[in-house]
Amino acid sequence: MPQLLTKLQEMMGRSPSSDENGLKKGPWTPEEDQKLVDYIQKHGHGSWRALPKLAGLNRCGKSCRLRWTNYLRPDIKRGKFSEEEEQIIINLHAVLGNKWSAIATNLPGRTDNEIKNFWNTHLKKKLLQMGIDPVTHRPRTDLNILSNLPQLLAAANFANLTNPWDNVLRLQSDATQLAKIQVLNNIIQVLSASPSNIEAINHLVSSSIPEHQLYEYLQMNSKLEGLVNGSVGFPTQSLTQMQVNLPNFEIPQLAQPSASQPINGLKNCNGNNSDCHQLGTSYFIPPPPSNALPNLVSPSPECSIVSQIENKINPNDISNPSSTSTTFEPLGDMMDDEASDSYWKDFIEQASSQPWPIS
DNA sequence: AAGTACAACAACCGCCTTATG
DNA sequence: ACATAAGGCGGTTGTTGTACT
Structure with missing residues (x-):
């Protein structure tokens, strides 16, 4: 009956976008x-x-x-969200969840509705593409992201990174790239917790990642570890934290091995070389470019991810699933190594039930 | 050029909280 | 203390524009 009435009203010329009281709806x-x-x-x-x-x-x-608060208010800032705004939204969402009005109070000129829409249409997808769960802000555990590993590497565009200062500038402006590296690091770190997993890495790497890309990744990783001065590598360093730290950091103590210096591998890393990155074959870090900054030294041997793999991770921890941290933790101190590790252990548990290589 | 699919975003809906009498 | 109105909030829907076939 109500449908019939609506039809009649339409036939009589009344706009369908009116409610039962004749009040206008719609745009x-x-x-x-x-x-x-x-x-x-x-x-x-x-x-x-x-x-x-x-x-x-x-x-x-x-x-x-709603029209006034979301659109007509004079203090509303319209137009595209800046990268800074984007980062603020991601950070606050990690803490507050879908509290759009609370998030909006930290973004002058932006409405909760606008932020909510931006999140649903852009940021959610972006995080997913980066391998981050937009609900938990932790790396995704589903194996679908592994199937995209070569693409992740390619997208990270490691090949263009030559000068460490260029790296810094790029890093500040490209959160996505950082996250991709982080995902890879997390995968490798936890997989490396046991010798059998190292075999799995080798299998994965040799089957799905072009050698030159892997090399570039390892090179980049080495530089990034240096940038994260005093930290113990990506898996313990939130992206947000890096974004906050990088603009303010002092001269980076980058590791720059000499030409032809061999990099010890995962299998035989002695723990004394912060650049000991190898996955199944030998790689060498080339001499720094002529325009690179001099006097770059390794902050500490423990900074290397591979050193962490050998020294920090206790394979026995794999059975401990408890974790409360997030990858995009804006409060960096809320994230600890063990929590991060245990999260990725969940990932490994899933991975272990899958045949290698993942395609 | 037409049809379809998808993305973006404005607006609505319904529930919840707060203010007021 | 209670009832009611008003406002706030988050989820969802509808419309429009654009890309693709």
Whole structure:
């Protein structure tokens, strides 16, 4: 019966976008906007319920309020979100969840509705592509991301990184790239917790990652570890934390081995070389480019991810699934190594039930 | 050029909280 | 203390624009 009434109303010329009280719904016209703006500028909004009648609008008060707060308010900043705003949203969402109004209070000129829409249409997808769960802000555990490993490497575009200062500048502007590296590091770190997993890495690497890309990744990794001065590598360093630290960091103590210096491998790393990166074959870090900064030394041997693999991770921990940390933890100290590790152990548990290589 | 699929975003809906009498 | 109105909030839907076939 209500449908019949609506049909009749449509036939009689009434817009279908009206409610049962005859109040208009749907998109606002410029004329309506003008009426609303004019009225509020003269009288303030007062009671929203009373406003439409006083302003000469055939809308409900709620609709007027939403139109004003989400679109017409003079202090609203429109246009694309900046990278800084993007990062703030991600950080706050990691802490607050879908509390859009709370997030909006930290972004002057942005409405909760706008932030919510931006999250749902852009940021959620972006995080997923980076291998981050947009709900938990932790790396995804599903094996689908591994099937994209070569693409992740390619996208990270390691080949263009030559000068460490260039790296710093790029890192500041490319959170996505950092995250991709982080995902790879996490995978490798936890897989490396046991000799049998190292075999799995070798299998994975040899079967799905072009050698030159792997080399570039390891090179990049070495430099990044140096940048994260004093930290113990990506798996313990949140992306957010890096983004905050990088602009303020002092001269990076980068590891720059001499030409032809061999890099010890996973299988035989002695733990004394911060650049000991090898996955199944021998790699050498080339001499620094002529424009590279001099006097770059390793902060400490323990900084290397591979050193961590050998020295930090206790394979017995794999059975401990407890974790409360997130990858995008804005409060860096809330994230500890063990939590990060245990998370990736979950990943390994899943991985162990899959035949290698993953395709 | 037309049809379809998808993305982006404005607006709505319904529930919850707060303010007021 | 309670009832009711008003406002706030988050989830969802509908419309529009664009890319693709």
